[in-house]
Amino acid sequence: MTGKAARSDAYFLRDWASGKLAIFAFALVPIIPVLAIFLAAAPTGPAWNHVLDTLIWDYIFGTITLVVGGVVGVTLIGVAAAWLVTMCQIPGRAIFEWALVLPLAVPVYVAGYAWADLLAIGGPIRDLAGPLASLLPDARSPETAIFVYTTILFPYVYIASRAAFASQSICVLEASRVLGASAWGAFFRVGLPLARPAIVAGAALAGLEIAADFGLADHFGLQTLGIGVFRAWFSSGDLATAARLASLLMLGALILLAVEKTAQADTRPGGTSTRWRAISRLKLGTLEGLLAALFCGGVLFISFALPLWHLFGLALIHGFPARDLFNPIGATTLLAGLGSIGALVVAAAAAWLAKQGQSGTVASQVPIIGYAAPGAVVALGVLALWTLPGLSQFVGLSGGGAILALALAYTTRFAAAGQGPFEAGLSMITPSVSRAASSLGAGPLRRFFQIDLPIAAPAAFAAALLVFVEAMKELPATLILRPLNFDTLAIRAHAYAADERLGAAAWPSLLIILVSLGPVLLLSSRLSASRAGS
Amino acid sequence: MIRSILTAGISLVALLGLAACSSPATQSSPAASKGELNLYSARHYDADEQLYALFEKETGITLNRIELSGDQLIARMVAEGAQSPADVVLVVDAGVMWRAKEKGLFQPLVSETLSKAIPEHLREPTGLWYGFAKRARVIAYSTERVKPDQVLTYASLTDPSFKGKICQRASSNIYNLSLMAALIDHIGQEAALNWAKGVVGNFKRPAQGNDTDNLKAIAAGECDVTLSNHYYWARLKGSQNADDQAVAAKVGLSFPDQAGVGTHINISGGALAAHAPNKENAIKFLEFLATPEAQAILANANNEFPAVVGTVTDNPVLKGLPSFKEDNISLTLLGENQAKAQEAYDKAGWK
Numbered sequence: 001m002t003g004k005a006a007r008s009d010a011y012f013l014r015d016w017a018s019g020k021l022a023i024f025a026f027a028l029v030p031i032i033p034v035l036a037i038f039l040a041a042a043p044t045g046p047a048w049n050h051v052l053d054t055l056i057w058d059y060i061f062g063t064i065t066l067v068v069g070g071v072v073g074v075t076l077i078g079v080a081a082a083w084l085v086t087m088c089q090i091p092g093r094a095i096f097e098w099a100l101v102l103p104l105a106v107p108v109y110v111a112g113y114a115w116a117d118l119l120a121i122g123g124p125i126r127d128l129a130g131p132l133a134s135l136l137p138d139a140r141s142p143e144t145a146i147f148v149y150t151t152i153l154f155p156y157v158y159i160a161s162r163a164a165f166a167s168q169s170i171c172v173l174e175a176s177r178v179l180g181a182s183a184w185g186a187f188f189r190v191g192l193p194l195a196r197p198a199i200v201a202g203a204a205l206a207g208l209e210i211a212a213d214f215g216l217a218d219h220f221g222l223q224t225l226g227i228g229v230f231r232a233w234f235s236s237g238d239l240a241t242a243a244r245l246a247s248l249l250m251l252g253a254l255i256l257l258a259v260e261k262t263a264q265a266d267t268r269p270g271g272t273s274t275r276w277r278a279i280s281r282l283k284l285g286t287l288e289g290l291l292a293a294l295f296c297g298g299v300l301f302i303s304f305a306l307p308l309w310h311l312f313g314l315a316l317i318h319g320f321p322a323r324d325l326f327n328p329i330g331a332t333t334l335l336a337g338l339g340s341i342g343a344l345v346v347a348a349a350a351a352w353l354a355k356q357g358q359s360g361t362v363a364s365q366v367p368i369i370g371y372a373a374p375g376a377v378v379a380l381g382v383l384a385l386w387t388l389p390g391l392s393q394f395v396g397l398s399g400g401g402a403i404l405a406l407a408l409a410y411t412t413r414f415a416a417a418g419q420g421p422f423e424a425g426l427s428m429i430t431p432s433v434s435r436a437a438s439s440l441g442a443g444p445l446r447r448f449f450q451i452d453l454p455i456a457a458p459a460a461f462a463a464a465l466l467v468f469v470e471a472m473k474e475l476p477a478t479l480i481l482r483p484l485n486f487d488t489l490a491i492r493a494h495a496y497a498a499d500e501r502l503g504a505a506a507w508p509s510l511l512i513i514l515v516s517l518g519p520v521l522l523l524s525s526r527l528s529a530s531r532a533g534s
Numbered sequence: 535m536i537r538s539i540l541t542a543g544i545s546l547v548a549l550l551g552l553a554a555c556s557s558p559a560t561q562s563s564p565a566a567s568k569g570e571l572n573l574y575s576a577r578h579y580d581a582d583e584q585l586y587a588l589f590e591k592e593t594g595i596t597l598n599r600i601e602l603s604g605d606q607l608i609a610r611m612v613a614e615g616a617q618s619p620a621d622v623v624l625v626v627d628a629g630v631m632w633r634a635k636e637k638g639l640f641q642p643l644v645s646e647t648l649s650k651a652i653p654e655h656l657r658e659p660t661g662l663w664y665g666f667a668k669r670a671r672v673i674a675y676s677t678e679r680v681k682p683d684q685v686l687t688y689a690s691l692t693d694p695s696f697k698g699k700i701c702q703r704a705s706s707n708i709y710n711l712s713l714m715a716a717l718i719d720h721i722g723q724e725a726a727l728n729w730a731k732g733v734v735g736n737f738k739r740p741a742q743g744n745d746t747d748n749l750k751a752i753a754a755g756e757c758d759v760t761l762s763n764h765y766y767w768a769r770l771k772g773s774q775n776a777d778d779q780a781v782a783a784k785v786g787l788s789f790p791d792q793a794g795v796g797t798h799i800n801i802s803g804g805a806l807a808a809h810a811p812n813k814e815n816a817i818k819f820l821e822f823l824a825t826p827e828a829q830a831i832l833a834n835a836n837n838e839f840p841a842v843v844g845t846v847t848d849n850p851v852l853k854g855l856p857s858f859k860e861d862n863i864s865l866t867l868l869g870e871n872q873a874k875a876q877e878a879y880d881k882a883g884w885k
Contacts, residue, residue: 120747122754122781140743221704221742234605239613317775322580387613479606484572484598484619495578495601500746500766503775504580 020444026349027363029342030370030412033381034250037373040384041247045240047232055228059245062223063211063252065142066149070210073150075203078157079195081296083187086165087173089281090292097162100296101524103303104155105516107473107490109215110509111152113497114307116140116219117314124310140220148216151303153206160202164195183282197263204260211253212374214476215490219497225249229376230476243384246377253372308513311506318503325492325508332488332512335478336471338403339410340418343467344460346411347418351456352448354419355426364419371416375476378409382481402483409477414470418463425459426452462526465519472512568594571815574611575624576604577802581835588831589822595815604630604708611639611807620807621816627800629712631663632869640805643817651824651842655862656801665801665865666823667838670858671713672797673788674762676752685759685788688717688798692732700736701748701757705879709745709763713798714878715871716863720795723874730882741885746770753781763800768837768851789858796859800868802838 051059084090085097103111118125119139126133137143176190177183192199217224225245233242284292346367354364370378382405429452437447453460475490482491489508496505575582578601586597602610604625611618611634623639625631634640635658642661649657656665673685684690691700703710717726738757748760749767764787771782789797804823810816822828829845832838837851847853 121751121756126754138742139747234603234609314775319774323583383613387615479602480610482600484600487601491601498603499578500744501769 023349023352024363026346027353028366029346029408030367030415033378033385033408033412034369034373036381036384037243037246037250037377040239040380041243043240045232045238045242045244047238047241048244051228051232051241051245055223058223059225059228060248062142063225063249066145066213066217066222066224067207067210067256069142069146070149070153071203071207073146074154074157074206075199077150077154077299078202079161079192079199081154081299082158082162082165083191084292084296086162087187087191087282088289088292089283090289090296092293092297093281096293096296096300098521098524099300099304100158101155101520102300102517103152104523105469105513105520106152106304106307107215107475107509107512108149108152108209108213109219109475109497110311110493110512111148111303111307112145112216112219113493113502113505113509114310115144115148117502118307118310119144140222142220142222145216145220145222149206149210149213151299151307153209154299154303156206156209157199157202160198160205161195164198165191200263201260204256204263207256208253208372211249211256212372212377214374214376215494218494225252226374226376226476229374229380233380239380239384242380246374246380250373250377253374254369257368257372308510311502311510314503315506315510318501318506321496321504321507323492325489325511327485328487328489328492328508329511331482331486332472332490335403335406335482335486335488336410336468336474338407339414339471339474340464340467342407342411343413343415343471344418344464346415347422347463347467348453348460350415350419351422351426352452354423356444367415367419370412371414373412375409375413375474375478376480378412379477379480382406382409382412382477400483402481402486406478406481406483409481410471410474413474413477414467417470418460418467421459421463421466422456425456428459429455462523465522469516469519472515568596569812569815570596570598571812571819572619572621573597573599573624573819574607574620574622574807575599575601576607576626576630577601577624577836579835581831585823585828585831585835588827589819592822593815593818595818597819605633608634608637608639612637616809618807618809619811621810621812622819623805623807624802625663625805626669626802627708627712628665628803628865628868629708629715629800629872631658631801631803631805632866632872634805635662635869639808641808641810643806643820645817645821647821648824653841653843655864656841657803658866659864663803663805664820664824665803666829666841667802667832667836668799668841668860669802669836669838670764670789670797670799670860671709671761672764672767673790674749674752674760674767674785675788676755676758677784677786679758680786682786682788686790686792687794688713688790689729690790691736691759691761692729693736696736696759698736698738699758700733701738701743701751701760702733702741702884703744703748704741705730705876705884709800710761710879710884711872711875712800712868713761714875715868716798716861718871718874718878719863719867720861723878726875727878727881730878730884734882734884749785750781753784764855765837768855771854772837772851787855789856791861792859795863796861799839799860801841801865802832802836 081100085093085100116139117123119136121139123139126136129136137147172194173186173190176186181189212226214226214230217227218230225248228245229242229249232238232245350364350367354361386401386405433451434447437451442450473490475494478488478491479494482488489512493505493508493512496502496508586599589595590597604627607623607625611620623634625634640662644661648664652664652666656668657663673688673691675685684693684695705711714726714730717729721729743751745760745762745766748757749762749770751757752760767782767785767787770778773779791797804820806813806816806820823832824842826845829840829842830847833840833845833847833852834849837849839852840847
């Protein structure tokens with residue numbers, strides 16, 4: 001063994017001793033509930049054969065239909081909107097650019113409540129459509145669900161592809177025009193292929209959200225794997241069968257993730273030029289420009305303004321619900337806050353590990369697995385842990401034990417949402433900064449706290465807001481694991497909607513949107529400001 | 535940059551403001567020393583709050599509560615096992631009561647007060663659960679297109695004149711399961727299956743939506759007849775929303791089988807949890823539910839009929855409904871026949 005290797009081994013050991021192990025452990029937290037699910041799925045439950053005989057294909061087919069339909073929808077709308085807003089001069093462009101992110105503030109199930117009512121028989125849209133009403137999909141059908149998923153989740157693709165289009169060197173696009181490509185040709189043959197990895201990443205996120213959805217599928221009475229997990233568990237009381245369905249759903253989500261990673265690996269950043277200059281936006285004819293603006297405005301109206309306006313009207317007619325909403329606001333804030341803290345610690349650990357390379361890279365991928373796990377699945381995993389003989393005596397599911405369980409569930413689900421901004425923040429710390437600090441004698445932990453963290457703080461703040469909003473909207477895990485006296489706004493909205501009282505459900509729903517708007521707008525403005533060369 | 539800091543600041547202030555407005559789970563009670571009561575409820579009606587407030591005021595006991603759907607409530611208590619903090623369980627529908635009872639989640643409560651107040655068919659014989667409010671599953675019909683004498687019985691729904699005119703919700707819904715369970719007891723499995731087949735044959739569309747959706751569908755002219763719990767209609771009738779009132783005005787209610795066994799009813803009920811840590815308080819609460827004040831609130835909360843005979847309510851919508859003969863079948867049978875009921879629906883093709 002050479003002296004150099006021995007010294008590096010010694011450093012390595014010291015690193016571990018000085019806390020890398022702890023960071024490693026934090027980053028691995030999200031895998032725990034997921035593993036627990038697979039363990040709980042090992043025994044055959046009494047309802048499994050029934051599910052296998054009669055329901056499984058409905059569940060699988062139902063889930064795939066929604067995911068495929070939704071992913072196609074969000075991709076078409078998201079890419080089109082991003083291209084128009086980034087590359088073309090259209091009236092109102094500056095407003096559309098940030099406003100098209102707004103649907104992210106609306107929980108999918110809240111939009112579902114609104115649309116089910118809007119499209120109901122005797123509802124306003126059917127009245128308006130007159131003789132054409134028979135062409136509309138049923139209010140609570142898979143078609144309507146795909147439509148709602150599209151309207152709410154397209155911003156994932158919009159944000160990703162807008163960033164991709166904006167970061168493309170304009171020179172490449174202009175070269176293609178000089179070489180004789182039309183505006184459409186430049187889009188389809190140059191802009192689109194270059195942005196493909198980003199588009200796939202955004203669409204995959206939307207796909208994961210759809211696969212994980214509980215609230216809307218429940219409200220519409222759809223047959224999906226996520227609903228199957230709930231039904232097997234609650235109606236049949238069969239935890240093992242629920243865990244098997246959950247594992248199936250989890251495998252599907254992991255396949256989706258793998259597809260996304262493959263697409264990312266194809267990125268060839270060398271393909272574009274590194275010369276930057278301000279985008280000279282394509283001038284459209286008057287009619288074309290108006291049509292483009294009409295498209296963006298229409299998307300915004302249908303995805304955001306119309307459902308919100310409808311809920312607002314219902315809320316006003318119904319009046320403030322008799323039950324106070326202050327407790328739910330407090331419970332939501334506390335639970336989402338605790339969950340965010342947990343998720344941020346894990347996100348920071350994973351982001352830091354990702355930067356270290358080698359063994360860290362693998363561990364840094366763990367949070368995305370938790371993100372791919374639907375809320376019901378995570379809750380099932382946490383519950384499987386909590387009811388382990390021995391452990392159940394200590395923590396239990398009441399009071400503090402339940403809060404802890406829920407915090408673990410939120411951490412598992414949303415750490416990955418914070419990891420992205422964290423990694424972006426840490427990437428601003430160039431190797432030369434690290435090396436300079438290192439040559440001055442700072443160890444990795446000290447570098448993390450005294451250099452990396454302060455530089456990444458703004459990104460960490462953005463991460464915190466994102467995670468908080470996600471945790472606030474969370475429904476299935478909260479439904480299952482919450483302790484006594486802890487109704488969140490999402491729980492209240494769900495309970496009212498399930499009891500066929502939309503006017504009352506509108507109040508907590510609108511409150512969730514109100515609180516989410518700030519963080520979403522912040523996110524939007526950060527993205528707008530992030531274009532290199534501007 | 536300035537804009538983003540500004541937005542961040544505003545959101546942060548909003549969050550902190552919301553957090554400051556309220557602190558959950560610390561509802562301090564003036565007489566917390568009287569102990570606590572943990573309530574697991576599948577009811578989630580705003581007016582129940584009045585009930586809880588009244589109980590807290592009268593007894594000084596602090597009520598902690600969690601609301602879950604019936605099946606979730608059962609699954610959660612099963613998961614909690616002997617560690618469960620639940621004292622009292624409130625559930626809607628005797629079918630759900632039966633599921634919980636089968637899992638051993640209740641313990642019998644022998645209470646003279648309750649045995650006296652609650653009619654025999656509305657409680658479990660050994661005191662495992664008690665019904666505190668009643669709901670009827672009635673036939674709702676279009677007042678424009680259907681004459682009341684066309685819908686005098688549940689059997690009338692199989693009449694060929696209703697072909698393509700019935701809207702219904704899914705058979706897995708507990709209200710429909712319990713109705714079928716009663717029917718099986720009255721007319722037997724075979725005849726009940728034929729009834730379901732007859733109704734399905736008259737469907738306008740595959741079973742979908744909930745009771746309110748189907749009431750609205752009648753008002754909109756989409757179909758003529760549906761089965762609904764009476765309080766969904768009562769809720770529309772008493773609504774502040776003019777559209778809802780218009781729906782209620784176009785829909786009539788028939789309380790079927792008045793010449794026969796009577797209209798199918800079900801209950802909102804309560805039970806003593808098997809591992810109740812605050813058993814004394816739990817008994818106090820269950821007995822409180824049978825008092826005239828509590829009965830009046832229960833009836834108003836969800837437009838249900840009080841279980842205790844002679845309760846006076848000032849609910850105008852309920853007063854507007856006719857008094858009716860109810861099916862006195864022991865509600866425990868609804869649970870016992872539940873599997874047979876689902877089987878019959880499945881065979882009849884009622885999704």
